Amino acid sequence: MSDPPIAVLDLGTNTFNLLVAAHAPKGGLNVLRSAELPVFLGRGIEDGSLAEDAMERGLDALRAHLTTARDLGVERMSAIGTSALRNARDRGEFLRRAHAAFALTVEVVDGDTEAELILDGVRLAVPFTDRPMLVMDIGGGSIEFILATRHALMWKRSFELGVTRLRSRVPFSEPPTLEEELRLSAHLDDRLEPLWAVIERHEPHVLVGSAGSFDSLATMIARTRGGTLPEGALTLGFDDLAFAQLKDGLMRMDRDARSRAPGLPAHRVDHIAYGLVAIDRVLTAGGIRQLAWSRYALKEGAAWRVLNGLPFVP
Numbered sequence: 001m002s003d004p005p006i007a008v009l010d011l012g013t014n015t016f017n018l019l020v021a022a023h024a025p026k027g028g029l030n031v032l033r034s035a036e037l038p039v040f041l042g043r044g045i046e047d048g049s050l051a052e053d054a055m056e057r058g059l060d061a062l063r064a065h066l067t068t069a070r071d072l073g074v075e076r077m078s079a080i081g082t083s084a085l086r087n088a089r090d091r092g093e094f095l096r097r098a099h100a101a102f103a104l105t106v107e108v109v110d111g112d113t114e115a116e117l118i119l120d121g122v123r124l125a126v127p128f129t130d131r132p133m134l135v136m137d138i139g140g141g142s143i144e145f146i147l148a149t150r151h152a153l154m155w156k157r158s159f160e161l162g163v164t165r166l167r168s169r170v171p172f173s174e175p176p177t178l179e180e181e182l183r184l185s186a187h188l189d190d191r192l193e194p195l196w197a198v199i200e201r202h203e204p205h206v207l208v209g210s211a212g213s214f215d216s217l218a219t220m221i222a223r224t225r226g227g228t229l230p231e232g233a234l235t236l237g238f239d240d241l242a243f244a245q246l247k248d249g250l251m252r253m254d255r256d257a258r259s260r261a262p263g264l265p266a267h268r269v270d271h272i273a274y275g276l277v278a279i280d281r282v283l284t285a286g287g288i289r290q291l292a293w294s295r296y297a298l299k300e301g302a303a304w305r306v307l308n309g310l311p312f313v314p
Contacts, residue, residue, distance in 0.1 A: 005032050006306050007069040007077045009062070010299040011106060013042035013084040013140030013164050014212070014267065016058060018065040019299040020072050023307055028124055029300060032072055037061040038267035041094075042084035042141050046168045050088045059097060066102055078312055080117070080302055081108035083141025083162055111158025113313055115144040118210060119153060120301030122146075125234035125294040126208050134204035136282060137297055138213045138275045140164040145195055147202060155198050161191060161278070163213065163271035174254040176273055181251065184274065188281045199286040206290045207282060210297035212268070213275025218293035219263035220246055236293045240283050243291060247276045 003022070010017040017036045024030035039057045041050060069077060079098075085091045085108045098104050109117070118137045126133075128150040135146040141162040147155040170184040189196075209217065218236045222229045224246065229236065250258060251273060258269045282288070305312055 004073050004075050006303060007065075007072075007074040008299045008303045008306065009065055009077065009079040009104075009106075010302075011041070011058070011062075011079060011081045011085060012039075013045060013082065013142075013162055014038065014040055014271070015140075016041075016061040016065065017299055018068060019303050020069055020074055021300070021303045021307065027304075027308070029296075029304060029307070031300075033068060034299075035065065035068065037064060040140075040164075040267075042088075042162075042164050044168075045084060045087070045141060045164050048088065049090050050084070050094055055094050055097065058094060059101060062098060062102060062104065066104070076306070077104065078302060078306055079104055079106040080114075080298065081106045082114055082298070083111075083139060083158075083160065086110065087141065087160070107313060109313060111142060111144065112156060114142070114298060115146050115156035115158055116153070117298045117301040117305070118144050119146045119148055119156070120304055121296040121298060122208060122210055122294045122301070123148075124300060124304060125296040126292050132202045132204045133206045133208055134199070134282070134286065134288070135208045135210065135294075136214075136279070137210045138163060138278065139211060140271070143278065145198075147198055147204060154202065157194060159191060159195075161188065163274040163278075166274040166278070167271060170274075172273055175252055175257075181277055184277050185281055188278055192281070192285075195282075196285050199282075204286060204288065206292055207279070207286070207288045208292045208294055209279065210294040213272055213279070214293050215295075216264050216268050216272060217243070217246065217276075217279075220261070221293075223263050234295045238291055238293075240289050240291065243279065243283070247280060250276060 005022040015036045020033040022030045137144040139162045
């Protein structure tokens with residue numbers, strides 16, 4: 001008899017994500033269910049505290065995800081809190097409510113741990129080479145960067161530059177103006193100096209994107225090719241020209257037009273422009289011409305660790 005599936009809950013700044021998975025041949029993942037619910041836990045994130053309505057949305061999302069997991073026979077659940085929870089002054093109140101309501105213990109991880117779990121997930125989806133590749137995971141509260149080859153993790157760092165934070169710091173008009181885009185680019189350039197130094201030294205040849213903005217980007221790229229992402233596809237490759245064409249089109253749209261853009265979920269309409277500018281800055285800084293999307297990220301990396309008996313926190 002096979003072991004029951006396990007569940008991982010990824011409690012992000014904008015979305016709460018569920019993964020139900022079991023062992024797969026050759027050490028991979030058999031994903032039984034993957035779902036996300038918009039929560040916007042970090043709305044008003046720069047204030048440093050969680051709003052009452054945000055906590056209620058979070059608890060509602062947990063209730064829905066836990067019901068789904070139990071319906072699928074899950075007995076073991078793990079929960080990860082990322083940027084919003086690790087920075088909120090009152091995170092303890094949300095963690096207390098989650099435990100009281102669902103007997104759920106949330107492990108709030110630091111940025112380095114988040115980056116390592118992301119890499120574990122991405123490696124299950126994207127083939128790495130002997131040359132350095134740069135992983136970029138865009139969340140609502142933070143962006144994680146990881147430089148790695150098929151053999152080693154060379155460098156990692158988490159920056160509190162997620163799309164919700166960027167939107168608060170550099171508000172955009174509808175549609176964004178060139179001046180606003182340049183202001184955001186300067187903000188990123190100032191705070192990403194450690195990344196620029198790593199890129200200059202190691203010259204990664206591929207940017208591998210996971211989560212959030214990249215999920216939407218991959219869906220929209222597939223549509224420009226006249227199709228959709230196959231349900232079982234774990235990665236999608238494209239070049240900087242395809243990215244630039246999509247970015248230029250979206251940056252000229254106002255909110256109403258973006259809300260009708262095929263492949264862009266409603267909960268990313270207000271944030272996608274910030275992710276696109278951040279991706280563009282990284283491509284420009286590194287002279288990187290090739291991109292690859294990874295379906296797997298943090299929750300898949302955490303699930304792989306749990307299923308293989310490895311410490312949940314590296």
